Amino acid sequence: xxxxxxxxxxxxxxxxxxxxxxxxxxxxxxxxxxxxxxxxxxxxxxxxxxxxxxxxxxxxxxxxxxxxxxxxxxxxxxxxxxxxxxxxxxxxxxxxxxxxxxxxxxxxxxxxxxxxxxxxxxxxxxxxxxxxxxxxxxxxxxxxxxxxxxxxxxxxxxxxxxxxxxxxxxxxxxxxxxxxxxxxxxxxxxxxxxxxxxxxxxxxxxxxxxxxxxxxxx
Ligand SMILES: [Zn+2]
Numbered sequence: 091x092x093x094x095x096x097x098x099x100x101x102x103x104x105x106x107x108x109x110x111x112x113x114x115x116x117x118x119x120x121x122x123x124x125x126x127x128x129x130x131x132x133x134x135x136x137x138x139x140x141x142x143x144x145x146x147x148x149x150x151x152x153x154x155x156x157x158x159x160x161x162x163x164x165x166x167x168x169x170x171x172x173x174x175x176x177x178x179x180x181x182x183x184x185x186x187x188x189x190x191x192x193x194x195x196x197x198x199x200x201x202x203x204x205x206x207x208x209x210x211x212x213x214x215x216x217x218x219x220x221x222x223x224x225x226x227x228x229x230x231x232x233x234x235x236x237x238x239x240x241x242x243x244x245x246x247x248x249x250x251x252x253x254x255x256x257x258x259x260x261x262x263x264x265x266x267x268x269x270x271x272x273x274x275x276x277x278x279x280x281x282x283x284x285x286x287x288x289x290x291x292x293x294x295x296x297x298x299x300x301x302x303x304x305x306x307x308x
Pocket of ligand 1: 246247258271
């Protein structure tokens with residue numbers, strides 16, 4: 091079946107496919123979309139439309155609409171699923187990054203957690219900072235070598251509160267990554283955190299930090 095006569099439109103639809111869910115709940119096309127190393131598409135069921143997004147380090151199935159009010163013969167898209175294929179980050183990274191942020195005080199600072207797809211190892215990269223003040227930070231994403239993926243972007247708000255600002259939202263709108271902001275840094279206070287998954291132009295709040303110790307709690 092031809093979904094679009096125009097070749098460019100057909101290529102767009104091919105890159106981001108949309109499949110109906112059969113009454114059984116799965117099909118070879120849906121299984122292939124879910125098993126993909128990378129890419130995204132949609133499945134449509136009686137209970138709504140679901141985004142199925144994959145990265146080498148991420149599996150996200152997220153229902154983005156309610157089901158149609160009319161009767162449909164389709165099966166259900168099923169529950170939302172979030173799996174970090176890379177596993178949790180080493181706890182030692184959190185300590186090292188918080189130390190780095192403390193040393194940058196009173197200024198804001200940032201760190202990236204990178205993951206290598208073949209060796210399945212993580213590393214921290216501290217970005218070059220173009221401008222840093224207690225309320226503003228300008229930094230560039232890392233240049234990634236073969237096999238490396240930017241999985242997490244962590245920045246501090248110094249002594250300020252941990253929240254995602256309008257600038258953070260604009261910076262993260264087109265990324266697929268975990269974003270963490272750390273606030274209330276200082277001698278007299280305990281650091282506070284906010285964590286979210288940025289994917290498909292959405293920001294999904296994470297219930298915990300994706301580090302080894304916190305992983306079970308999340
Ligand atoms: Zn921020």
